[in-house]
Amino acid sequence: MPARTMAARNQSPLNAPRGPAATRRKRGGARSDRDGDLTMDVAVKGRGRIGKSTPPARGGRDLTSRTSRAEGRGDLLSGTARKAILRSAAAGDVSMREGRSTGSRGGLVELSITGWEKSKASGAEDGGVSALIKWLEKKASHRLGSRTRDVKVKKSRKEGDTVYISVASEHVVALVRMNGYEWAGTNVKIERVGGSKESDDGVKSQAEETKAMLRGVLERRYNFETKVLDLSALGQDPELNKANVFDKSSTTKKIFPALMKVLELSFDTEAERHAAITGVSLANNGLADLTDVTTLSQTLPKLHNLDLSNNDFKGLSSLQNWRKRFYNLQHLILSGNPLEQSEPEYPAEVIKWYPNLRMLNSVQVRTEDELAKKSAPAELPFPIRTPLFQDEGGIAEAFIRTFFAGFDNDRAALAAHYYDEQSDFSYAVNTQAQRDPASTQHTEKQEWDQYIKNSRNLKKISQLPARQNRQFRGPKAVGDAFFALPKTKHPDLATEARKWMVEAHIQPGVPDPTGQSPNGVDGFMITIHGEFEELDTATGQAGKKRSFDRTFIIGPGGPSGVRVVGDMLTVRAFGGAQAFDPDNFEGWTTEPAAPRTTPELVPQLPAGLTIEVAEKMVIELQKQTNMTVQYAKDCLEQVGWDFQKGLEVFASVKANLPAEAFVQVA
Template sequence: MKADRDGDLTMGLPVKGRAGVGKGTGPPTGPRKDGASKPTRGGILGATAQREILRHASGTRDVAMKEERVSGAKGGLVELKVSGWNKSKASGDADGGVSSLIKWLEKKASSRLGSRVRMVKIKKSQVEGTDLIVKVAPDDALGLLRMNGFGWAGTNVSVQRLGGPVQASSGASSEAEKTKGMLRGVLERRYDLDTKFLNLSGLAQDEELKNQHIFDSKSTASKFFPAMMRVLELSFDNPEERNAAVTSVSLANNDLTDLAAVTTLSQTLPKLQNLDLSNNKFGKLEHLHSWRRRFTHLQHLILTGNPLEQNEPNYQKDIISWFPNLRQLNGIQARTEEDIAKKTRTVDLPFPIRSAHFKDESGIAEQFVRTFFAGFDADRAALASHYYDNLSEFSYAVNTQALRDPNGTERSEPGEWEGYLKNSRNLKRIQQLPARQSRKFRGTKAVADAMAMLPITKHPDLASEARKWMVEAKMVPGVPDHTGASPDGVDGFLITVHGEFSELDTTTGQPKKRRSFDRVFVLGPGGVAGVRIVSDMLTLRGYGGAQAFEPETVDAWTEPAPTTTLAPEPAAPGLPAGLQIAEAEQMVAQLMQQTGMTLSYAKDCLDQVGWNFVGAVEAFGRVRSNLPADAFVAPAA
């Protein structure tokens, strides 16, 4: 925390030491009075809820935020009286602090939420005794009136209208509009435009909220935060502007025991960068589970002052794993910029398939894709026992209406889908519930039997025929936990594969028919491989070509050509001179297929023999019996 020139607290970053709202610290931009009552037990949480706030403040999205305005007096300007400023720390200035006060009033009144922020300008001002009389445009008056009770330079200032009441812009406001106006006022006086910081700390101590009796009952308190987030959404034209306007939020000092009442923050501000949860009552990691993997852009997180520190002293490791871009936790470095770059990079090498949507972690998704399709072609029974368990589900559907390759020579033939239709689960064609249920296969044996009924296949080589594939992957939370230990689910992968395969003639082993396919996997932890398939959905269609996978330029797929022929192209780091990355990738893939070893073990084997493929095979034969089980992607033959 640091103070700006006006004495306002901001969530200044980078954090050094403990950066957060201290215990007992009230709202930095709201009123702070001695003797204020303690927060209502439970803070802004409540076990049950009434509907008043949501009914008034979270209506449909097409309800526009109607700004109140103040009618103008003579000359079109509105007169306001500012009192209490003469007792400030700035009273010793040459002008008694007037110029500093005016600058502060303009700045704070301009810190408005919304896509079109209005910069407030005080047109005229004069001192009358202990009051400062200012004149502003009618559209600016409301912003200044909302500052009534704000703290400035060590004192609280009063801002009141002279000569007329606040009027609605178009007739009497409804109760819903008044409630929205109140909530928006809370947001705006707690928002700092310069630092993009929204300070929602100590909400139960906020004087205006206390006057509205928000925290007098738990039921109303529990609805307050979701309603306020709804108003925040309605203040912007689109999510991009909202995410750009608010990058830091503090929820410190709110007596939060879990995230039940504030969980909507992750939906309203998913790209939040800095978050302060200090001095609450989070006692266990599970109380924070609903925000796992939610704030993917979060860089700084503060959790000090929670019972969690005593109950689970090693909680930091789990928290860091939840947020892939987290740089600092409680003011201590969690990752370097280099760590972030390695962790979140788009996978391209050694995986040959280039996709902007392939996000891996520890090579899990890459290894799965390499292993699965090789196993599907070679031994489906072994594949089923390796990746599927008694809770895994598999189904496939045939799409006979899909467009075919316009440049292809293959044509549709009568009965070409005969071997697939018996168990096809095309929900557009299969209407009866029993038929739908019977065509979803669950459990290792059922999956193995269903896959055994499909024709023998051969998929293109991932290394040498990368243009025929498109693979996308991302980590997802909430994957069902087969052990039942995590009711909220566990982290897993969603992998989508688009490609083609050839059906093989059972007598000759030669390709006889090409098909296109789409396959969607949901993976979770577990199983003999450390990864289990939770769900596997396969769509089969006539061959449609691979034009959709083609990059705009061939250069995106190939290594750049040498710029000179006078000297050989430098080898990639860790590879012998003269061995290029593409060749190394193919050697690794071939060794994995021949030996059954994992990617890392195959690469290490080649490294140890100087990338001599024959030598690597011989070395594998000598040490095969001594290798651990995790050296193989499937049990060795």
């Protein structure tokens, strides 16, 4: 089949090089755009590398295979310091920020630029100076991170083979980081005139120096226009090699998590990070499995395009860690790996792994029509339902949708709407629950402070008064308890249904607020498992992510016809949503489950008789005979669910039935 270009929505495609571009690649040249920016090519079978790095030798489990460096390059950090700093970079204990250069005059700083004179733009009337300045402004303005900048060169002059520019002091760091970048076929050298390295980089500690170096690696490898982060052939990166990070396996294994942590710190929100980066290349890294790069799936889980070509994956088992990740993935490249020979049928399995995959190795595997049909609402009902989801008239569904919207936005109104003077609410904190092994969250001291005071964990609270004080009854008490909990944001039930698991079934014997049914009425028991984010009340920014389990007993009553009888909430550390993914369970279905009653009331029905009809027969017989539900059901079972015979049998044995066979009227 002919190779096709990547069809990713709302982004420029990653095109495989052809013709002259491919020829230049064979000669080892780097491909640049008209401004001299390095562009990222898709590696397809037979064309090994992406970007300007030479493919490393295949083999080994490390992220990269270290290559020899030129003589005379000094070690950036000592071995002990480097290990400690990489560890701290991965842990995020030092904030990443850009320093302001000092020693400028009048707010302007002068930089010198050399190496530009041999560029492809040298034939221009001014030797390429104006094109160089435009490229510098553009490249320095486009950066990773939430903050934007508009870098402008205030003054410029040419003296021999050196161009001098004057820029605002706050833009010096962005420009100095471009030292060594390729422009129009040549590498330019950018230095501050009369400035020290420390004043250029604004670095005050070794940890910040390492983070600044990693930030420079990321920015140099990021293509602002295509939204692609090129992390291919990291073992050939000159900055990483200068820092000697590949000398030992201990630092080699930490470099990628450190890069991902610096990437996270560059953005204010996850949404901005996901919008900025939609494609990543990990080609030519000698990867035999995902051990060293697994954190990519936590940092950039919404990737559209992923290139894993020309590594050392011998089978799909090497990629199992990402089988349930990257739900939005549209284009995956695996060409140039041994699995092409060891498992030639692997494409069929990979297509199953990624439900939104359109292209595999630049070949279309799904059409837009197929994806549209697959993602139709009927295929993903509210929300992902377990085999036990019984509802009547959409009562349970409407309650769940309304309740969590109210809990996130107006808890006082929610308490008044659903809770009455007989409604109970309690919550417990489970501090021992297993955490998501893939989570990047850090455990902090006092992380449960806002919950512990009123937590009704019966394993820890053994005194009866303490247990009673932690159970809240009535709308005011419940509302006050709601208010004391952190502000939350739950995943959207419509667009993020995979993060929820909901069970519901009819619950007989729910107290009747009107008192007309002494034995109670039918309600629902609803059990929900999911997650939420705590929100900072001052900024509205998302903070700690938690998992929760919540059980409701609801019955008739209240202003909307539904009231909460009981509400029990358990909060625990975030444990992930993998257990809720229907792809993990062959028995799950996207179709609504058949209604089920509690096991002790499940009747043995003859062929052709549905549970709904049987329930109506039990209710009608109960009305006409005043028998309890259980006795009415037993009577109908004995006569093979013949309603008329049931009435006749009742009439013949009525005098011999015990008192408990009848509903007792107060």
